Amino acid sequence: MASKSTKGPSTxxxxxxxxxxxxxxxxxxxxxxxxxxxxLGGDVWLFDCGEATQHQLQRSSVKMxxxxxxxxxxxxxDHIFGLLPLxxxxxxxxxxxxxxxxxxxxxxxxxxxxxxxxxxLGTRAYIRNGLTYTHTILxxxxxxxxxxxxTDPATQDxxxxxxxxxxxxxxxxxxxxxxxxxxxxxxxxxxxxxxILHSVPCVGYVVTEKPVPGxxxxxxxxxxxxxxxxxxxxxxxxxxxxxxxxxxxxVLKGPGRRPGRKITILGDTYDPSPIAALAENSDxxxxxxxxxxxxxxxxxxxxxxxxxxxxxxxxSRGHSTPQMAGAFAxxxxxxQLLLNHFSARYPGNDDVDDGARKTMEAIxxxxxxxxxxxxxxxxxxxSVDVHSSPP
Amino acid sequence: MASKSTKGPSTxxxxxxxxxxxxxxxxxxxxxxxxxxxxLGGDVWLFDCGEATQHQLQRSSVKMxxxxxxxxxxxxxDHIFGLLPLxxxxxxxxxxxxxxxxxxxxxxxxxxxxxxxxxxLGTRAYIRNGLTYTHTILxxxxxxxxxxxxTDPATQDxxxxxxxxxxxxxxxxxxxxxxxxxxxxxxxxxxxxxxILHSVPCVGYVVTEKPVPGxxxxxxxxxxxxxxxxxxxxxxxxxxxxxxxxxxxxVLKGPGRRPGRKITILGDTYDPSPIAALAENSDxxxxxxxxxxxxxxxxxxxxxxxxxxxxxxxxSRGHSTPQMAGAFAxxxxxxQLLLNHFSARYPGNDDVDDGARKTMEAIxxxxxxxxxxxxxxxxxxxSVDVHSSPP
Numbered sequence: 165m166a167s168k169s170t171k172g173p174s175t176x177x178x179x180x181x182x183x184x185x186x187x188x189x190x191x192x193x194x195x196x197x198x199x200x201x202x203x204l205g206g207d208v209w210l211f212d213c214g215e216a217t218q219h220q221l222q223r224s225s226v227k228m229x230x231x232x233x234x235x236x237x238x239x240x241x242d243h244i245f246g247l248l249p250l251x252x253x254x255x256x257x258x259x260x261x262x263x264x265x266x267x268x269x270x271x272x273x274x275x276x277x278x279x280x281x282x283x284x285l286g287t288r289a290y291i292r293n294g295l296t297y298t299h300t301i302l303x304x305x306x307x308x309x310x311x312x313x314x315t316d317p318a319t320q321d322x323x324x325x326x327x328x329x330x331x332x333x334x335x336x337x338x339x340x341x342x343x344x345x346x347x348x349x350x351x352x353x354x355x356x357x358x359x360i361l362h363s364v365p366c367v368g369y370v371v372t373e374k375p376v377p378g379x380x381x382x383x384x385x386x387x388x389x390x391x392x393x394x395x396x397x398x399x400x401x402x403x404x405x406x407x408x409x410x411x412x413x414x415v416l417k418g419p420g421r422r423p424g425r426k427i428t429i430l431g432d433t434y435d436p437s438p439i440a441a442l443a444e445n446s447d448x449x450x451x452x453x454x455x456x457x458x459x460x461x462x463x464x465x466x467x468x469x470x471x472x473x474x475x476x477x478x479x480s481r482g483h484s485t486p487q488m489a490g491a492f493a494x495x496x497x498x499x500q501l502l503l504n505h506f507s508a509r510y511p512g513n514d515d516v517d518d519g520a521r522k523t524m525e526a527i528x529x530x531x532x533x534x535x536x537x538x539x540x541x542x543x544x545x546x547s548v549d550v551h552s553s554p555p
Numbered sequence: 556m557a558s559k560s561t562k563g564p565s566t567x568x569x570x571x572x573x574x575x576x577x578x579x580x581x582x583x584x585x586x587x588x589x590x591x592x593x594x595l596g597g598d599v600w601l602f603d604c605g606e607a608t609q610h611q612l613q614r615s616s617v618k619m620x621x622x623x624x625x626x627x628x629x630x631x632x633d634h635i636f637g638l639l640p641l642x643x644x645x646x647x648x649x650x651x652x653x654x655x656x657x658x659x660x661x662x663x664x665x666x667x668x669x670x671x672x673x674x675x676l677g678t679r680a681y682i683r684n685g686l687t688y689t690h691t692i693l694x695x696x697x698x699x700x701x702x703x704x705x706t707d708p709a710t711q712d713x714x715x716x717x718x719x720x721x722x723x724x725x726x727x728x729x730x731x732x733x734x735x736x737x738x739x740x741x742x743x744x745x746x747x748x749x750x751i752l753h754s755v756p757c758v759g760y761v762v763t764e765k766p767v768p769g770x771x772x773x774x775x776x777x778x779x780x781x782x783x784x785x786x787x788x789x790x791x792x793x794x795x796x797x798x799x800x801x802x803x804x805x806v807l808k809g810p811g812r813r814p815g816r817k818i819t820i821l822g823d824t825y826d827p828s829p830i831a832a833l834a835e836n837s838d839x840x841x842x843x844x845x846x847x848x849x850x851x852x853x854x855x856x857x858x859x860x861x862x863x864x865x866x867x868x869x870x871s872r873g874h875s876t877p878q879m880a881g882a883f884a885x886x887x888x889x890x891q892l893l894l895n896h897f898s899a900r901y902p903g904n905d906d907v908d909d910g911a912r913k914t915m916e917a918i919x920x921x922x923x924x925x926x927x928x929x930x931x932x933x934x935x936x937x938s939v940d941v942h943s944s945p946p
Binding site: 193265 | 580581582584587588606607609610613630631632633635636637639640643644651652653654656677680681684685688689690691714715752753754755825870871872873
């Protein structure tokens with residue numbers, strides 16, 4: 165997957181989401197800062213990388229060495245403070261050598277594929293400054309592609325510092341009709357990006373698998389192939405949806421391609437409507453639900469609070485309630501809604517603790533008031549396989 | 556302690572060291588990145604702050620809200636990547652508000668004491684850039700004082716970025732005779748700093764408690780006070796070592812003051828000799844021991860390795876072996892040697908695991924070959940009370 169080789173597999177063997185951190189600003193004993201791993205076949209793409217993401221990776225089944233791309237939704241610390249230490253660990257970046265001793269990393273890695281990092285303006289400057297002031301030497305290259313808002317400078321790196329020795333020049337990607345379409349594309353998937361509203365520039369990512377071969381019933385084809393003495397290898401052409409004309413003039417048409425899987429991963433937001441068109445019909449929508457009004461469930465519920473007042477307060481901080489997430493999932497006709505980015509007050513051990521389960525069930529129920537599809541409250545290290553939607 | 560009030564206690568009630576992270580470059584399941592907390596009475600001073608230090612604080616008995624100062628030995632990532640997220644958490648620094656909503660933090664905190672951060676050149680720039688590019692708003696101020704090497708610029712901030720809105724101008728401290736004496740002083744302690752040799756500019760910190768009242772035997776004084784009708788409150792003057800002349804001309808002299816506790820905390824080093832004079836007679840020396848030659852104990856021991864080859868390799872990377880740490884402890888006549896900054900291959904669960912205990916005992920024995928005082932291999936969350944040396 166995502167390899168430039170033309171010999172790569174023609175479909176994704178599996179698509180999996182593993183939540184590495186589901187907390188909002190503060191980590192708790194059961195939730196770490198924001199990060200999730202999307203596994204596409206053997207490759208790993210990270211979305212956000214809060215502090216201690218590498219520690220969470222160590223606890224998960226996701227292989228750190230498989231990380232090929234990192235997508236940052238916004239540069240708030242709880243979404244990016246783990247990126248530099250992760251790079252140092254993945255890319256052999258710690259330590260150094262004393263004067264007069266060669267550092268082998270200075271020669272190595274030129275030919276390797278760079279780690280690709282995507283994010284809004286400031287992502288490149290943050291990484292470059294952080295690596296430089298910490299004297300970090302990396303054993304392989306990296307590149308930062310920035311999605312630039314219309315109010316951002318169209319060019320330049322947003323810092324006076326010269327590029328880090330391992331930094332490859334990245335693109336500054338301009339908006340087209342309010343979104344950033346196809347910022348990445350390979351034979352199997354595309355990634356498009358759109359703004360979502362938060363207290364700072366923030367985006368959501370839509371990862372779309374390209375159309376996949378349709379279901380094929382061999383019994384429809386094999387008798388024709390046998391009758392005409394056509395080699396069975398033609399079946400693989402048909403499987404790809406191609407049309408084949410047999411020696412007796414019979415025209416066989418493979419099954420039509422079905423839409424691939426579509427996953428929309430949002431950063432923090434109080435209004436994600438600018439991404440609605442891109443995100444339509446997502447198989448999975450990952451949406452934050454920082455705060456909720458849970459009278460009778462959350463003992464810290466303030467006496468004067470109501471659904472309206474909690475929503476107003478949550479929005480004023482740039483965030484969403486479960487109902488807002490549910491409404492957006494409904495609006496884009498998502499198949500499944502995965503909630504994350506919970507306030508530290510909402511425990512993440514609902515798989516083993518009854519009180520936690522009650523709280524998270526209540527949050528789920530609030531989202532379900534607005535959304536008829538499946539709702540799941542994510543917890544750290546939860547793993548979700550993404551299947552194609554039924555035809 | 557460390558308060559500007561003249562009403563503070565005249566002695567430190569307790570001095571305690573809690574190791575928050577004892578790993579070198581890479582964290583393992585039993586050791587986190589470098590950090591330790593020095594508790595002086597009720598205040599907490601952090602020394603280094605690797606990634607996930609705030610997570611370690613949550614697991615420890617050290618109160619995050621009590622952190623008054625942070626001392627950085629060098630700006631390698633494994634010693635500083637946890638600082639910005641810690642500041643965000645301690646100083647109410649996460650999140651933000653949407654346009655048109657006031658952020659109360661912008662008005663708050665002006666009158667509060669700034670968090671004081673000390674470190675070599677680049678510490679200020681690292682913090683400023685990191686906070687700025689992550690849009691971090693803090694609820695209280697901070698200041699960065701840098702110890703500048705003779706080859707560093709004597710002034711300026713080492714970055715083009717303007718100061719962060721919560722940053723108070725800090726000092727750039729020049730060396731005096733090769734060290735930075737008394738960079739901090741209050742009625743109870745002083746902090747002096749000296750270079751130690753590593754692959755990048757690196758320092759060690761010497762925290763010295765000021766002389767404390769000597770042991771007083773009340774029986775030496777009370778009969779004289781009673782005889783002359785002197786109020787018993789004079790005892791507290793005597794306890795402070797003062798001289799008091801009684802009404803009958805008798806001169807009473809309180810016990811002489813004893814030296815206070817002295818703690819030397821080193822960063823990474825292959826040769827700490829420039830700090831030797833300052834560190835002399837430390838009650839506690841904290842010294843790294845990144846790599847060791849452990850034939851028969853460490854299964855990863857390379858066939859051709861010897862004590863000499865391991866030491867040469869360790870030094871070439873700017874680090875020390877246990878023997879080097881022991882020799883330095885002996886050289887400065889330290890009372891106790893605490894080893895930290897262990898390679899990820901040396902497990903940190905030696906309190907519960909026999910294999911780990913064997914490894915760490917072997918490392919301790921290597922240091923003890925060169926040092927006759929007590930040697931302790933630190934582990935994460937280990938807590939050590941620092942007592943005055945016996946008279």
